[in-house]
Amino acid sequence: MIIVVTGGAGFVGSHIAEHYAAQGHTVRVVDNLSRATLLGRQDVTFDFNWKYLSEKENIELIRGDVRELDALIPLIDDADAVFHTAAQTAVTTSLENPVPDFMTNALGTFNVLEAVRRSSRKPAVIYCSTNKVYGDNVNAIGTVEKEDRYEFPGEYRLGIPETFSTDLCEHTPYGCSKLTGDIYMQDYAETFGIRAGVFRMSCIYGTRQFGLEDQGWLAWFGIATLLGKPIRIDGDGKQVRDVLFVTDLVDAFDRFLKSDLKHVVVNVGGGPNNAVPIMRVIKLLSEMTDRRSPISYADWRPSDQKVFISDIRKAKKVLGWEPKVSVEEGLEKMVEWIRAHKGVFAF
Numbered sequence: 001m002i003i004v005v006t007g008g009a010g011f012v013g014s015h016i017a018e019h020y021a022a023q024g025h026t027v028r029v030v031d032n033l034s035r036a037t038l039l040g041r042q043d044v045t046f047d048f049n050w051k052y053l054s055e056k057e058n059i060e061l062i063r064g065d066v067r068e069l070d071a072l073i074p075l076i077d078d079a080d081a082v083f084h085t086a087a088q089t090a091v092t093t094s095l096e097n098p099v100p101d102f103m104t105n106a107l108g109t110f111n112v113l114e115a116v117r118r119s120s121r122k123p124a125v126i127y128c129s130t131n132k133v134y135g136d137n138v139n140a141i142g143t144v145e146k147e148d149r150y151e152f153p154g155e156y157r158l159g160i161p162e163t164f165s166t167d168l169c170e171h172t173p174y175g176c177s178k179l180t181g182d183i184y185m186q187d188y189a190e191t192f193g194i195r196a197g198v199f200r201m202s203c204i205y206g207t208r209q210f211g212l213e214d215q216g217w218l219a220w221f222g223i224a225t226l227l228g229k230p231i232r233i234d235g236d237g238k239q240v241r242d243v244l245f246v247t248d249l250v251d252a253f254d255r256f257l258k259s260d261l262k263h264v265v266v267n268v269g270g271g272p273n274n275a276v277p278i279m280r281v282i283k284l285l286s287e288m289t290d291r292r293s294p295i296s297y298a299d300w301r302p303s304d305q306k307v308f309i310s311d312i313r314k315a316k317k318v319l320g321w322e323p324k325v326s327v328e329e330g331l332e333k334m335v336e337w338i339r340a341h342k343g344v345f346a347f
């Protein structure tokens with residue numbers, strides 16, 4: 001197969017690229033290497049994955065931009081599958097400047113779909129959506145406060161399902177731009193018969209993730225702990241997230257690609273068994289590394305969900321998928337990788 005990965009030099013994209021290249025497929029990575037700029041960090045470069053992939057067989061690296069439809073069309077024309085991971089990824093940055101967020105996430109996703117629609121092969125397209133599409137409706141269901149964590153009330157103890165409303169609430173610009181892409185994916189699947197997998201992702205973590213305070217918090221906490229940098233917690237640290245190790249995510253994508261499903265919208269996260277309060281993550285990281293970062297607290301972020309747990313029963317039913325890597329195991333792998341690459345974290 002010919003597989004295009006937009007944002008392939010990013011965290012998730014590079015794992016997808018590596019996975020398919022190792023199986024002998026031809027992988028075309030399209031990335032404009034803008035992660036650092038988009039996050040307002042002109043002082044650093046996040047080109048580690050680009051260099052890492054350049055040493056692998058079967059991978060073609062192309063400096064390209066999803067905001068440019070004319071450039072995308074020939075790159076997608078002969079593809080069998082397109083993984084669309086390229087994005088402005090931070091909620092905070094989208095609040096500071098919604099324009100680049102809209103241009104890459106909404107227009108960029110539309111361009112990918114247009115290139116797919118016009119291609120001669122009509123490839124399957126896999127979209128990295130987000131749990132943020134459910135917006136502040138998640139907070140409206142209320143939470144139960146326990147000593148060390150917030151929990152969902154009983155009705156939602158297995159998490160938020162795909163049928164949960166995305167309407168009539170605050171989202172943040174990032175939530176809006178990603179939801180725009182999510183809806184366009186669904187529409188192009190229905191209207192133009194495109195095979196589309198829409199994956200509403202929870203917090204994904206793993207190796208080769210260049211987390212910062214603004215995005216990729218699990219990796220950031222790991223990096224900060226190992227490098228002895230201070231950690232700021234927005235809120236009280238009792239907020240709960242269902243976290244998923246990146247190889248489990250790639251497995252879910254692959255199951256869709258190999259299935260007979262025409263299109264699907266599905267939550268993909270750690271689910272109730274891998275839901276942890278962020279203070280617990282910090283404690284686990286300290287235990288694993290024998291280090292402790294100074295911790296400070298700040299206000300809650302706008303629209304931040306006190307609990308998010310994905311209901312992943314649909315993914316199990318339609319894809320036969322469930323997470324395999326436990327939180328402890330995943331954090332160990334991530335810490336091991338950071339420890340071996342301390343030199344690349346110049347931030």
Ligand SMILES: NC(=O)c1ccc[n+]([C@@H]2O[C@H](COP(=O)([O-])OP(=O)(O)OC[C@H]3O[C@@H](n4cnc5c(N)ncnc54)[C@H](O)[C@@H]3O)[C@@H](O)[C@H]2O)c1
Nearest residue numbers: 007009010011012032033034035065066086087128201204
């Ligand atoms: N990591 C998570 O926890 C998480 C959770 C939910 C959803 N997502 C979604 O998953 C996808 C991948 O996230 P990630 O964590 O790998 O982020 P990442 O920042 O590591 O990767 C994104 C890549 O896209 C590239 N990019 C940005 N704008 C581009 C453009 N205009 N043209 C081409 N390339 C561009 C960046 O250079 C970067 O390499 C994103 O769509 C994100 O919204 C991630």
